Every structure is written in structure tokens, then in C-alpha cells.
Amino acid sequence: xLKVKSVHKTFNIGSVNEKTALAGVDLQLKPGDFVTxxxxxxxxxxxxxxxxxxxxxxxxxxICLDGTILNNQAEHQRAGFMGRVFxxxxxxxxxxxxxxxxxxxxxxxxxxxxxxxxxxxxxxxVFKEQLAQLGxxxxxxxxxxxGLLSGGQRQALTLLMAxxxxxxxxxLDEHTAALDPKTAQKVLRLTDKIIDEHSLTTLMVTHNMKxxxxxxxxxxxxxxxxxxxxxxxxxxxxxxxEDLLQMFEQASGxxxxxxxxLLAK
Amino acid sequence: xYLNILxxxxxxxLLYSIMVLGVYLTFRVLDYADxxxxxxxxxxxxxxxxxxxxxxxxxxxxxxxxxAGAVAGMITGALHTQFKIAPLLSGILSMIxxxxxxxxxxxxxxxxxxxxxxxxxxxxxxxxxxxxxxxxVGVIAAVGMVAVLWWFLNTELGFAMRATGDNAQMIRSLGVxxxxxxxxxxxxxxxxxxxxxxxxxxxxxxxxxxMGIGMIVVGLASVIIGEVLFGTTTIFRxxxxxxxxxVVYRLVIAIVLxxxxxxxxxxxFTALIVTIALASPIMKGKLQVALGRRKxxxxx
Ligand SMILES: Nc1ncnc2c1ncn2[C@@H]1O[C@H](COP(=O)(O)OP(=O)(O)OP(=O)(O)O)[C@@H](O)[C@H]1O
Ligand SMILES: [Mg+2]
Numbered sequence: 164x165l166k167v168k169s170v171h172k173t174f175n176i177g178s179v180n181e182k183t184a185l186a187g188v189d190l191q192l193k194p195g196d197f198v199t200x201x202x203x204x205x206x207x208x209x210x211x212x213x214x215x216x217x218x219x220x221x222x223x224x225x226i227c228l229d230g231t232i233l234n235n236q237a238e239h240q241r242a243g244f245m246g247r248v249f250x251x252x253x254x255x256x257x258x259x260x261x262x263x264x265x266x267x268x269x270x271x272x273x274x275x276x277x278x279x280x281x282x283x284x285x286x287x288x289v290f291k292e293q294l295a296q297l298g299x300x301x302x303x304x305x306x307x308x309x310g311l312l313s314g315g316q317r318q319a320l321t322l323l324m325a326x327x328x329x330x331x332x333x334x335l336d337e338h339t340a341a342l343d344p345k346t347a348q349k350v351l352r353l354t355d356k357i358i359d360e361h362s363l364t365t366l367m368v369t370h371n372m373k374x375x376x377x378x379x380x381x382x383x384x385x386x387x388x389x390x391x392x393x394x395x396x397x398x399x400x401x402x403x404x405e406d407l408l409q410m411f412e413q414a415s416g417x418x419x420x421x422x423x424x425l426l427a428k
Numbered sequence: 429x430y431l432n433i434l435x436x437x438x439x440x441x442l443l444y445s446i447m448v449l450g451v452y453l454t455f456r457v458l459d460y461a462d463x464x465x466x467x468x469x470x471x472x473x474x475x476x477x478x479x480x481x482x483x484x485x486x487x488x489x490x491x492x493x494x495x496a497g498a499v500a501g502m503i504t505g506a507l508h509t510q511f512k513i514a515p516l517l518s519g520i521l522s523m524i525x526x527x528x529x530x531x532x533x534x535x536x537x538x539x540x541x542x543x544x545x546x547x548x549x550x551x552x553x554x555x556x557x558x559x560x561x562x563x564x565v566g567v568i569a570a571v572g573m574v575a576v577l578w579w580f581l582n583t584e585l586g587f588a589m590r591a592t593g594d595n596a597q598m599i600r601s602l603g604v605x606x607x608x609x610x611x612x613x614x615x616x617x618x619x620x621x622x623x624x625x626x627x628x629x630x631x632x633x634x635x636x637x638x639m640g641i642g643m644i645v646v647g648l649a650s651v652i653i654g655e656v657l658f659g660t661t662t663i664f665r666x667x668x669x670x671x672x673x674x675v676v677y678r679l680v681i682a683i684v685l686x687x688x689x690x691x692x693x694x695x696x697f698t699a700l701i702v703t704i705a706l707a708s709p710i711m712k713g714k715l716q717v718a719l720g721r722r723k724x725x726x727x728x
Contacts, residue, residue, distance in 0.1 A: 238600050239600050242601050242603035255601075257599070259590070268587050268591060268599065269602055271584060271603075276588045277583070277585060280583060280584070281582055282582070
């Protein structure tokens with residue numbers, strides 16, 4: 164499925180702001196894997212997702228999906244088989260367009276855009292059913308502008324847009340971090356349900372260790388641009404937040420003094 | 429006499445509305461302030477005029493003008509997307525380059541089309557009076573353009589273009605090449621602007637290399653007037669509003685000229701309209717803050 168091999172990414176090479184964000188990352192996913200990704204601020208989690216999605220190109224290493232090397236494909240070319248949800252609820256939808264128009268664009272993920280009608284009445288019926296499953300009442304507001312929705316509603320819609328074509332890979336980057344706790348849990352439950360229904364291969368970044376342990380079948384921890392911990396199946400099921408903290412200290416040789424990692428316990 | 433002024437404004441408003449719809453496409457849909465307009469409008473005029481005086485069919489001349497405008501827009505789009513030149517500067521570069529190109533196309537600074545065959549004289553042969561011919565052509569062109577744009581903006585490609593102006597990151601993550609969308613949008617827009625230039629030059633019976641100066645500001649003023657007066661609830665409504673904004677703009681100009689404004693002050697006047705329109709949301713906010721403070725002062 165996804166194979167990331169000794170990937171390096173450095174920003175602003177040769178300037179005073181030079182910053183190595185990925186220092187040799189190796190990661191292999193099996194079909195249907197649901198991997199949660201944790202790590203402190205600046206550990207390289209977002210950068211990892213971004214290089215997989217093709218937002219940035221890497222200096223070294225390969226990114227390979229189902230046997231195809233992606234390194235030279237542009238972001239919009241890879242988008243055909245990757246769904247993404249961003250941290251910022253405003254990022255994943257077009258605010259001036261309606262709910263149904265946004266979904267129609269998502270339904271054409273990776274297809275060549277032609278001079279055919281952008282939205283058919285048959286599609287509207289399908290969207291209505293799928294929106295109803297979100298349980299947010301959006302099925303009654305198909306022709307409302309997305310800009311009128313709340314952050315949680317927009318994020319749920321983005322999630323539906325990211326998964327409506329059942330992409331090979333789903334990339335979630337702290338997609339509940341900007342929501343209030345109750346809405347965040349709701350969106351997480353939806354995430355679980357959708358991933359489960361379609362057995363989507365998923366990478367989900369989160370700052371919340373509990374969530375990271377509760378969801379998915381595998382957990383990886385990043386630090387200074389490297390993966391320092393990788394727990395699968397049974398190991399993961401038995402791990403507790405305290406164990407993760409301890410393993411983090413051992414693996415990184417650092418005290419966890421600083422960041423949100425601790426706070427989110 | 430007032431009827432004449434009214435008719436004249438409607439005639440001009442309709443012919444310029446094609447340009448205004450083009451400006452709407454870049455400025456509102458793509459969120460791209462495209463100054464190429466100042467060069468592609470006279471480009472359309474120049475191409476149409478030179479082809480007509482050298483004996484070509486006016487319809488062919490007009491179609492050629494449209495094609496020339498499309499190429500101009502494509503070049504601006506390439507400057508921006510391929511060489512990462514800022515939108516404003518890409519437009520300025522095209523605009524300046526087009527000034528020389530237009531002079532080369534025309535071979536001189538202006539061309540007279542008096543007693544030449546034009547799209548209007550061709551139709552006049554059917555027995556319509558001069559003014560009605562212009563209005564007929566204007567209405568057909570404006571209604572046609574509104575219909576085509578409305579259809580286009582509701583196609584898959586149109587959706588992708590609207591999303592590119594709204595949230596480029598989002599539509600890229602759905603697999604759309606946003607650079608291609610910008611190039612296509614700029615190309616269509618400037619094709620329309622050049623079309624408008626070709627119609628106007630045949631209407632006024634001359635082409636002048638300076639006839640595009642400030643055209644973008646006229647376009648913006650018309651877009652804003654139309655949106656404010658006629659509303660933007662749906663795309664169709666906005667397109668109609670923007671086209672009508674062009675007619676209202678010409679009426680306003682005719683009225684202030686009647687009231688004694690010097691023609692040489694027109695550009696200043698137009699710039700003022702746009703400035704006021706663009707500044708009004710901020711001015712409103714500041715006004716409210718100021719008023720709010722005063723109220724607080726009273727309460728305290
Ligand atoms: N576009 C960029 N330009 C320059 N530096 C960047 C860029 N993106 C990330 N970085 C740097 O790369 C490092 C890794 O950043 P990244 O965003 O991947 O961290 P993260 O693990 O997602 O952190 P957070 O938990 O804060 O989101 C950081 O030091 C960051 O400053
Ligand atoms: Mg991040």
C-alpha cells in the first residue's frame with residue numbers, strides 16, 4: 164500500500180532559517196491500516212502528511228503508493244487517490260459555494276473537469292442520504308452556502324468530501340483540534356464510522372494521546388523529524404497514556420517539559 | 429435630446445457590458461485583479477479595425493479580435509502561474525507590452541472606420557434604424573454572454589474555476605490544477621474584453637491606441653454598481669446585475685456630463701466611485717466604532 168522510504172525534507176536550505184523537518188522517515192502501511200500519529204510541536208507530523216500529499220517535494224527518499232512512485236507527481240495529480248481534512252475548518256470547503264456544489268466537486272476527485280453539468284439532480288439525492296448519516300441536519304440545507312455553517316458542520320462536511328470517493332489513502336491533520344470538545348468527539352465518532360465502513364487506509368495526526376490510543380489499529384510517535392515509536396495491534400491496545408509518555412522520554416532522551424503533548428493527556 | 433442621451437447610454441452600456449462581464453470573471457470569480465484589460469480592450473479594437481479597413485468581413489474581424497484577446501489573457505496567466513509573478517504585476521506587464529503590440533497591429537495611433545462595413549452596417553441592411561441596430565447587437569451580445577457565462581459557471585470546469593478563486597488549496601486537494609484554471613479564466617475574460625473592444629470600435633467608427641486607458645477601473649465601477657443595485661443572491665442574478673451595472677454606469681456618466689463635469693475629469697470621477705465602493709465596508713466599520721464609542725461615552 165503506502166511505502167515511505169528514508170524521506171528527508173529540509174526547509175529554507177542554505178539560509179539561516181534552515182530547518183530539517185523530516186530526517187529519514189520510514190513507514191509502511193497495509194491496506195485498511197488506521198494509524199494515529201502523535202508528537203510534540205514541530206516534530207514533523209504535518210510535514211509528513213504534506214510530503215505524502217505532494218504539497219512539498221522531498222530532497223531524498225521515495226514515496227510509493229500501490230507500487231507507483233509518487234515523488235514527481237504534483238499535488239493535484241496525487242489528490243485523485245488521497246482524501247485530506249485539514250486542521251482549519253475553513254480550509255477544506257469553498258465558502259461561497261453551496262453544500263451540494265462542494266460535494267459535487269468532491270465526487271469528481273481526480274477526474275478531468277469537463278464542460279458537463281457540475282451537479283445533477285441524481286447526485287443531489289445521493290448527497291441528501293449521505294448528509295443525513297452525519298446526523299447534523301445538513302441534508303435539509305443542500306443549497307445553503309457553506310460559509311453559513313459552523314466549524315464543526317464544515318469539518319464534518321469536509322470529512323464526507325474527503326471520503327465520498329473512497330480514496331486509497333485518507334490524511335487527517337488534527338482535524339478536530341479547532342473544535343470545541345463535544346463537537347470534536349462527534350466528528351471523531353463520524354471519522355471512525357466512515358473509516359470503518361469503507362476500510363479506508365488512514366493517517367490521523369492528533370495532539371490528544373487518549374484519542375490516539377482509542378482510535379485506529381496502530382500508533383506512531385514522531386520527534387525531531389523521525390518516527391521514534393511504532394506500536395501495532397495488541398501492543399497498542401495495551402498501552403496507556405503513561406506508557407506513551409515514558410516511552411517518549413526513553414526514545415527521545417528528552418524530558419517532556421514543553422508542549423501540548425503533556426497538556427492533552 | 430434626453431431620449432438621445434438615454435439611448436446613447438444604453439447603446440454604450442450594452443457594448444461595454446461584455447467587457448464588464450469579463451472583468452467580473454477575473455475580479456470576482458477568480459479573485460484576480462487583472463490589469464491586462466487596459467491593453468486587451470484596445471487590442472480587440474485594433475485587430476477588428478485593421479482587418480475591416482483591409483477589406484475583411486466585419487464578423488471575421490470581430491472573431492479575430494476575440495481570439496487575440498484570449499491569447500493576451502493566456503500570456504498574463506502564464507506570467508503569473510509559470511513565473512510566479514504577482515497578479516497585479518503580471519497584468520501590468522501584459523498591458524504595457526500590448527501598448528506596443530497594438531501600435532504595431534494598427535501601424536499608426538488611430539484608424540478611422542468611417543464609411544467602412546461594420547457588423548452594424550451589415551445588420552442595417554435588414555432595415556433597422558441605426559440606433560436600433562446597435563441596441564439589437566448589444567442586447568444579443570450581452571444576453572448571449574450572460575447565458576454562456578451562466579452555463580459555464582455551472583459546469584464541472586466552472587465549479588473548479590469558482591473554487592479556485594474561493595479556496596485554491598481546497599480544490600487542489602480535490603485534484604484540480606489551479607494554475608490551469610487561472611490561465612483558462614484569464615483567457616476567457618480577456619477574449620470577452622477584446623470582443624467588447626471590437627464592438628465599441630465599430631460603433632464609434634474609430635480605433636485609438638489610447639482607448640483602453642483606465643478600462644479596468646470602468647469595469648470595476650460597473651461591476652460594483654451592478655452588484656449594489658441589483659443584488660448577488662445567485663450567479664444568474666449577479667451576471668444580469670453586472671451587465672446592467674454597465675448601463676447604469678454610462679447613464680451616470682452622461683448625467684454628470686450634462687451637469688457640467690468636464691470630460692477630462694471623467695477618469696477622476698470613475699476612480700472616486702470605485703474608491704468609495706471599495707472603502708465603504710471599512711468606512712462603515714470605523715463609523716460604527718466611532719459612533720459606538722460616543723454611545724459608550726454617554727453611558728459612562
Ligand atoms: N512551510 C514551511 N516553511 C518553513 N519551515 C516549515 C514549514 N513547515 C514546517 N516547517 C518547520 O518544520 C518543522 C516541522 O513542522 P511540522 O508542521 O511538520 O510540525 P508538526 O509536528 O505538525 O507540529 P504541530 O504539532 O505544531 O502541528 C517545524 O520546525 C516547522 O517550523
Ligand atoms: Mg502540524
